[in-house]
Amino acid sequence: MNLILLGPPGAGKGTQAQMIMDRYHIPQISTGDILRAAVKEGTSLGKQAKTFMDRGQLVPDEVVIGLIDERLRASDCNAGFILDGFPRTTPQAEALQAIFANIEKSMDHVINLDVDPEELVRRLTGRRTCNNCGGMFHILFHPPQKEGVCDRCGGALCQREDDREETIRTRLKEYEKQTAPLIQYYQNKNLLRSIRGGGGQNQIFEQIIRVVDEKVV
Numbered sequence: 214m215n216l217i218l219l220g221p222p223g224a225g226k227g228t229q230a231q232m233i234m235d236r237y238h239i240p241q242i243s244t245g246d247i248l249r250a251a252v253k254e255g256t257s258l259g260k261q262a263k264t265f266m267d268r269g270q271l272v273p274d275e276v277v278i279g280l281i282d283e284r285l286r287a288s289d290c291n292a293g294f295i296l297d298g299f300p301r302t303t304p305q306a307e308a309l310q311a312i313f314a315n316i317e318k319s320m321d322h323v324i325n326l327d328v329d330p331e332e333l334v335r336r337l338t339g340r341r342t343c344n345n346c347g348g349m350f351h352i353l354f355h356p357p358q359k360e361g362v363c364d365r366c367g368g369a370l371c372q373r374e375d376d377r378e379e380t381i382r383t384r385l386k387e388y389e390k391q392t393a394p395l396i397q398y399y400q401n402k403n404l405l406r407s408i409r410g411g412g413g414q415n416q417i418f419e420q421i422i423r424v425v426d427e428k429v430v
């Protein structure tokens with residue numbers, strides 16, 4: 214099962230990708246997570262990416278395309294994968310198609326999480342992530358039992374550098390300009406499955422299961 218999760222920042226791609234991973238045992242491939250890990254390690258990739266990420270801008274296509282090309286060749290992708298945060302531009306989508314042709318894979322579904330823009334800002338500003346295990350929380354919608362502490366592992370919860378309000382506005386603009394055109398792109402290929410991403414996370418997940426399982430049967 215090869216899936217793409219599409220949607221604006223704050224639509225819940227990361228949360229849903231983790232839930233899909235747990236249920237279907239396929240890896241979540243998040244370019245955002247890969248880039249953040251590189252920034253933390255201080256690699257040359259990380260240094261290159263950091264300036265863009267801190268401003269809320271997209272990292273150049275060549276950089277992320279190279280990452281994905283390499284990642285999709287790993288053996289844990291044999292039974293399928295969920296792409297979360299890639300592709301984000303038309304050149305990335307076209308490169309992905311070429312990569313797939315090369316490694317003889319194809320796409321099953323592109324799941325588009327559709328959320329109102331006003332809701333996105335509220336979600337992003339309250340978002341907190343565990344430093345240690347990557348667990349995700351929200352100060353309003355999914356608060357941890359103890360403030361600032363991860364329920365899963367006891368690690369410290371942090372706010373992402375790019376989840377500050379000015380940066381969020383830039384990310385939403387980048388999304389509208391560069392990523393939203395992919396909705397039509399995948400619709401034309403008959404791969405798009407749009408889901409209203411406005412409800413609770415379990416409700417959204419139910420709809421994803423319906424899309425995915427239909428294909429399995």
Ligand code: ADP
Pocket residue numbers: 221222223244245246248265266269270271272273274277297298299300301305375384
């Ligand atoms: P969100 O979807 O909430 O914006 P991500 O974790 O997916 O968060 O991405 C965070 C940042 O990482 C982006 O703002 C961008 O700078 C960079 N990034 C992630 N994926 C891509 C991509 N496919 N192309 C370019 N930049 C990316």
Ligand code: ZN
Pocket residue numbers: 343344345346347348363364365366367368
């Ligand atoms: Zn944790």
